[in-house]
Amino acid sequence: MAPSSQRTTFLGRQWFRFGRDQRLLVSIFIVSLFAVSTSWIGVHEAERRLLESEASATAIHWARFLQEEVSEFDEILSSGLVTAGDQRVFDFASRAGRVFSYEIIRPDGGTALSSWVGNFGRHYDPVAFSRVLETQQPLVSVVENEHLDGRLMMAGEAYVPLVDYGRVKGIIKVNVDMTDRAAILGSIRNFALAGLASLLVAIGGLCGAFVWRNIRERDQELREIISSRERVIAAEQSISALHSQNQMILNAAGEGIFGLDLQGCTAFINPAGAEMIGWTPAELIGRRPHDIMHHTRGDGTPYEFADCPTGLAIRQGMPQTISDEVYWRKDGTSFPVEYTSTPIMGEDGGVSGAVVVFRDVTERKREEAAQQGRSKVLERLASGARLDEVLTIILQTVEEVQPESRCSILLLDKETQKLRTGAAPSLPADYNAAVDGLPIGPDIGCCGTAAYTGERVVTCDIAADPKWMPFRDLAAQAGLRACWSEPIGSRDEILGTLAIYHGECHTPDQSEIDVVRTAAHLAEIAIKRKRAVDALQKAKEEAELANRSKSEFLANMSHELRTPLNAIIGFSEVITKQLFGSVGSERYVDYANDIYDSGVHLLNIINDILDVSKAEAGKLELHETVVDLGNSVASALRLLKERAENGNVKLSVVAPQDMPSIWADERIIKQILLNLLSNAVKFTPAGGEVTVEAVSEPGGGLAIHVRDTGIGISDEDLPAVLTPFGQVESSLSRKHAGTGLGLPLVKRLAELHDGTFELQSTEGEGTTAIVRLPASRLLDGDAAARDADTATGTS
Numbered sequence: 001m002a003p004s005s006q007r008t009t010f011l012g013r014q015w016f017r018f019g020r021d022q023r024l025l026v027s028i029f030i031v032s033l034f035a036v037s038t039s040w041i042g043v044h045e046a047e048r049r050l051l052e053s054e055a056s057a058t059a060i061h062w063a064r065f066l067q068e069e070v071s072e073f074d075e076i077l078s079s080g081l082v083t084a085g086d087q088r089v090f091d092f093a094s095r096a097g098r099v100f101s102y103e104i105i106r107p108d109g110g111t112a113l114s115s116w117v118g119n120f121g122r123h124y125d126p127v128a129f130s131r132v133l134e135t136q137q138p139l140v141s142v143v144e145n146e147h148l149d150g151r152l153m154m155a156g157e158a159y160v161p162l163v164d165y166g167r168v169k170g171i172i173k174v175n176v177d178m179t180d181r182a183a184i185l186g187s188i189r190n191f192a193l194a195g196l197a198s199l200l201v202a203i204g205g206l207c208g209a210f211v212w213r214n215i216r217e218r219d220q221e222l223r224e225i226i227s228s229r230e231r232v233i234a235a236e237q238s239i240s241a242l243h244s245q246n247q248m249i250l251n252a253a254g255e256g257i258f259g260l261d262l263q264g265c266t267a268f269i270n271p272a273g274a275e276m277i278g279w280t281p282a283e284l285i286g287r288r289p290h291d292i293m294h295h296t297r298g299d300g301t302p303y304e305f306a307d308c309p310t311g312l313a314i315r316q317g318m319p320q321t322i323s324d325e326v327y328w329r330k331d332g333t334s335f336p337v338e339y340t341s342t343p344i345m346g347e348d349g350g351v352s353g354a355v356v357v358f359r360d361v362t363e364r365k366r367e368e369a370a371q372q373g374r375s376k377v378l379e380r381l382a383s384g385a386r387l388d389e390v391l392t393i394i395l396q397t398v399e400e401v402q403p404e405s406r407c408s409i410l411l412l413d414k415e416t417q418k419l420r421t422g423a424a425p426s427l428p429a430d431y432n433a434a435v436d437g438l439p440i441g442p443d444i445g446c447c448g449t450a451a452y453t454g455e456r457v458v459t460c461d462i463a464a465d466p467k468w469m470p471f472r473d474l475a476a477q478a479g480l481r482a483c484w485s486e487p488i489g490s491r492d493e494i495l496g497t498l499a500i501y502h503g504e505c506h507t508p509d510q511s512e513i514d515v516v517r518t519a520a521h522l523a524e525i526a527i528k529r530k531r532a533v534d535a536l537q538k539a540k541e542e543a544e545l546a547n548r549s550k551s552e553f554l555a556n557m558s559h560e561l562r563t564p565l566n567a568i569i570g571f572s573e574v575i576t577k578q579l580f581g582s583v584g585s586e587r588y589v590d591y592a593n594d595i596y597d598s599g600v601h602l603l604n605i606i607n608d609i610l611d612v613s614k615a616e617a618g619k620l621e622l623h624e625t626v627v628d629l630g631n632s633v634a635s636a637l638r639l640l641k642e643r644a645e646n647g648n649v650k651l652s653v654v655a656p657q658d659m660p661s662i663w664a665d666e667r668i669i670k671q672i673l674l675n676l677l678s679n680a681v682k683f684t685p686a687g688g689e690v691t692v693e694a695v696s697e698p699g700g701g702l703a704i705h706v707r708d709t710g711i712g713i714s715d716e717d718l719p720a721v722l723t724p725f726g727q728v729e730s731s732l733s734r735k736h737a738g739t740g741l742g743l744p745l746v747k748r749l750a751e752l753h754d755g756t757f758e759l760q761s762t763e764g765e766g767t768t769a770i771v772r773l774p775a776s777r778l779l780d781g782d783a784a785a786r787d788a789d790t791a792t793g794t795s
Contacts, residue, residue, distance in 0.1 A: 053225045054181060056140040056156055057232065062099050063138070063160040063174040064236055066090070071285075073162055076104050077170045080112045090115070093174075100155070101175035105129065107168055124159070124173050132159045132171055138233070142178070154182040256358045259344075264288045264311055267353060276360055278330035289356075298326040298334065310356055313341035317351045327358065336365050363511065366401045370515055373397025377522050387530040391423035391523060395498075398519050399426060402512055404502055406480075409488070409523055410438065410447050411496040419447055422496060422527075431478040435471075443467045446485035447497040454491035456513075458484040461505045482506040486520045488527065495527045569599040622665040622752060626779065629704075630659045632666065633692055636673035640681055648686035651677075654693040660702065661779045668749050675746050676706040676769045683767070684710035700775030707768045713761040721759070746771070753777060 069089045075081055082090070093099040094115075104113035105124060132139050139159040156176040161168045256273025258266055266284045274281050277293045284292065290305045297303050305311050309320035323338040339358035346352040373393065380390050395407040408424035419438045424431075438444065440451040445467055450457040459465045460482055462475045468483075475483075482502040489495035498520045500508070508516070575583060575592035583589060637651050644651050662669070673692075680690040693705040713721060721743055747757040750771045761767035 049219075049222045053222060053229055054156075054178065056142065056158070057225075057229045058098075058156050058176045058178065060138055060140050060158045060160065060233065060236075062093050062176055063158040063172050066093055066102065066172055066174065067160055067162065073104070073170060077106055077112045077162075082113065098177040098180075099174055100177045101173075103173040105171045105173060107133065107170065112170065124171075128159050129171065132161050133168055136161050136163055136168055143175075154178045254359075256356075256360075258284070258289060258356055260289070260310065260314065260354045260356065262314060262351070262353060264290060264305065264314065273358065276329075276335075276358075277327060293327045293329070294325075296326075296328065296334075298336070310339075310341040310354060313343045313354045314351055317343045317345070319343065323361075336361050366511070366515070369400050370397060370518065373400070374518070374522060377526070381526060381529055384533075387526060388423050390526045392425050394519050394522050394526070395423055395425055398498075398500065398515060401515050402500070404504075404506075406501045408432070408435075408499045408501075409496060410435070410451075410499070411527065412440070412451055412494055419451060419496065422523075427501070428478050431474060431480075434474055445471055446483045447499050450485035450487045450497045451494050454487050454494055456484065456486050458508065460507050479503050484508055484516075486516050488520045488523050495524055498523060568595060572599060622668065624663055624665055627662050627664045627666045627669055629662055629669070629694065629702075630655065632669050632673060633694075636670060636677055637692070639674065640677050643678075644681050644690065647681060647684070649681050649684050650689040651681075652689065652691045654691060656694065656696075659694055662702070662773060662777045663779055664753055664773075664777060668752070672746050672749050672771060673704075673706075675743070676771075679743065680706055680708035680710065680767070680769070684708045688766075697772065697775075700778070702773045702775075702778055704771045704773075705768055706770075707766065709766040712763040712765050712767055713759070714763045718759055718761065743769075 066089065070076070070086045072083050072086055075083070076086070090099075090102065093102070100115075102113075102115050103111055103124060106112050109126075109129065128139050128141075138161070141157050143155050143157050144153065154177075156178050158172075158174045158176075160172045160174070162170040162172065251271055253270055254272055256270065256276050258269035258273050261267050265286055265288050269281050269284050269289075271281075274284065279292065288305070290303075290308050290310060294308060294310070295303055309322050312318070313320045320341045321339075325337060325339070326334040327337045328334045337358045338361050339356055341354050341356045343351045344353045344355060373396070377390055377393050377397070380393060391409045395409060398407050399405055406426040408427055409422040410419035411422040412418075413420055417440055419435070419440065421432050421436045435445075435447070438448055440448045442449060442452055443466065444452070446457045446459050449467060457467075459468060462468045462481055462483060463472060468475065475481075478501075480501045481504050483499055485497045485499045487494055487497055498516060500512075500516060572592045572595040574580065576589055578589070583592075633653060633655070637653070641651065677690065677692070684690055688709040690709075691705075691707045693707065695703045695705060697703055743757075743759065746769070750757040750773075753773060754777065755771060755773045758770045758772070759767065760770065
């Protein structure tokens with residue numbers, strides 16, 4: 001065999017034997033052949049890459065489709081059984097997606113479901129299976145299988161894990177038929193190569209450049225397809241993660257959440273929502289929840305879907321929020337809910353369904369009802385309602401919060417130690433009459449025992465409780481099966497019991513106990529308030545009786561004292577004036593004068609006491625006539641003129657010229673003026689002034705002001721001086737004599753004339769006493785003349 005260098009030399013010599021044109025043709029042929037070969041290899045590689053990309057993307061797509069649409073993977077993995085709905089999904093994938101083979105593989109390697117038949121295809125690749133189990137990531141590839149008819153088949157093969165909360169519960173293996181696509185790509189390849197060959201024969205260099213550019217463009221396209229596929233896979237992974245996250249949120253939510261399609265049928269529901277209504281999610285999927293749990297209103301009337309806010313959210317595309325409706329459970333019971341139905345908007349701006357979020361507001365409704373009941377009870381207590389009315393409101397509140405209950409309140413009579421019916425609005429009258437007067441004891445029903453022990457007593461089944469032996473027939477006739485009694489008051493002072501009855505065996509839960517404990521506390525407040533009011537009324541009546549007795553005693557004693565005082569005053573005056581001859585020593589005359597002054601002073605005090613007593617006892621009568629107020633004022637000033645001059649106090653009057661006459665008791669009007677002026681002069685120091693002023697009132701009345709510049713009274717002492725015998729100074733330190741009856745007497749005398757009395761004073765500056773007479777007491781000139789004629793009997 002010749003060495004390679006010798007062969008090269010031989011070929012070189014043979015090459016140069018050809019002519020230039022021949023060499024050119026050979027060169028063109030060689031270049032064309034090389035270009036065609038290169039083009040063939042490039043197109044074939046591009047075809048292979050494109051086929052792999054499309055096969056992989058298609059296989060992973062349909063595997064994801066089956067993963068999302070098949071609903072019963074758990075049942076398939078456990079028993080290999082396929083529901084009709086899931087079978088339709090598989091059939092659809094076979095028809096629409098050219099899925100000619102699929103398998104559901106358990107984590108232990110066993111096949112739960114397989115569409116493989118005969119010798120075609122192959123079982124899963126253990127290496128690929130193990131890799132997917134380990135990485136929990138999809139694995140795709142392109143495989144060639146020989147069909148039963150002998151033809152070669154191209155397929156895209158995908159392994160996709162079924163992940164549940166971080167655990168692979170199975171793997172979907174999908175084979176997608178890509179033979180037709182491969183044939184199309186092969187035809188495209190052959191056509192391209194034929195064209196390329198033709199062009200390369202004509203212009204080899206241009207064809208080569210064109211083929212190379214085409215290869216580069218196809219390579220770029222393949223790169224873009226691969227990149228797109230990677231983005232799709234990343235998006236699908238992101239969507240899968242988001243789906244898992246949303247599922248976790250739905251499962252963890254405490255509120256009920258379900259989704260609706262455009263027909264109002266359930267698309268999904270979370271565990272909390274299914275538990276609230278007592279249905280399983282599988283029972284609700286595909287059914288309209290309105291027909292299952294929202295078909296009837298709380299008052300029992302039918303609820304049409306056309307009126308349902310959930311349907312309105314879908315039809316109108318606007319969120320609907322409802323706070324006062326009911327949902328119905330599978331067992332036929334209902335519970336109050338508030339819910340929000342929010343439409344789901346599609347990419348085209350249209351509504352594709354709705355999501356409803358609802359919550360059970362039973363506890364909130366109970367608390368609201370209890371709060372309203374407490375407020376109503378407190379309002380009735382504040383308004384002074386009867387005890388039985390307040391207790392009835394308390395029981396009605398408990399029965400509203402606990403709809404299956406009937407209640408009563410029994411009051412304990414301390415003297416007899418028996419329970420008396422306080423209120424029982426829902427119990428039969430015969431039953432209430434029978435338990436009225438129930439004695440208390442350790443084994444006397446629930447109420448008798450609770451009142452005796454001061455502790456809660458619960459009987460879940462009256463028929464089986466020995467404490468109820470004497471009352472079983474009575475309870476059965478009233479339809480009562482369970483009872484529990486809450487004592488009212490503290491253990492040291494039991495006021496009664498609050499009993500709750502049920503028609504079926506029942507044990508109270510903590511929420512019921514809290515409601516009844518609050519009701520018992522309200523009942524305790526009501527009962528104690530009633531007792532306090534009764535005690536206060538009794539004390540008031542006793543005080544009024546004592547006050548009347550005092551007034552009657554003072555009136556009687558004043559009459560008894562005035563008779564001997566009149567004799568003392570009269571005889572002392574005779575001795576002082578020595579009407580029947582000289583008494584001898586002048587000292588006797590002085591003594592008699594002192595006796596006279598003391599008697600007159602004591603008589604004035606007794607007269608004031610008598611007037612106050614008469615006023616308090618309602619026995620002071622008015623002798624009304626026409627009174628010239630100006631003359632009355634002048635008369636009072638004359639009587640006090642000497643006392644004022646002795647104290648260096650100036651007296652003055654400020655009154656209109658035509659001061660009106662009044663219809664009044666003239667003696668009492670003068671007494672009012674004298675008392676006010678005496679007080680003013682007494683408490684005004686030397687150099688001060690006392691002024692009497694008549695002022696017209698806005699309503700047509702008249703006010704008499706007696707104003708002084710005396711020592712005044714502090715604000716805290718004003719109430720004391722208006723009470724009988726009330727004085728600011730103590731008996732040991734006071735500087736001014738007096739009994740403290742003057743101002744209280746003026747107040748009562750003014751009220752007898754339908755008027756009022758007011759005292760205004762500033763300590764150290766002076767005091768103003770104001771007597772107001774109503775317009776009905778004022779008379780004009782003609783009326784005064786007519787009334788004067790009537791009073792004197794003239795015509």
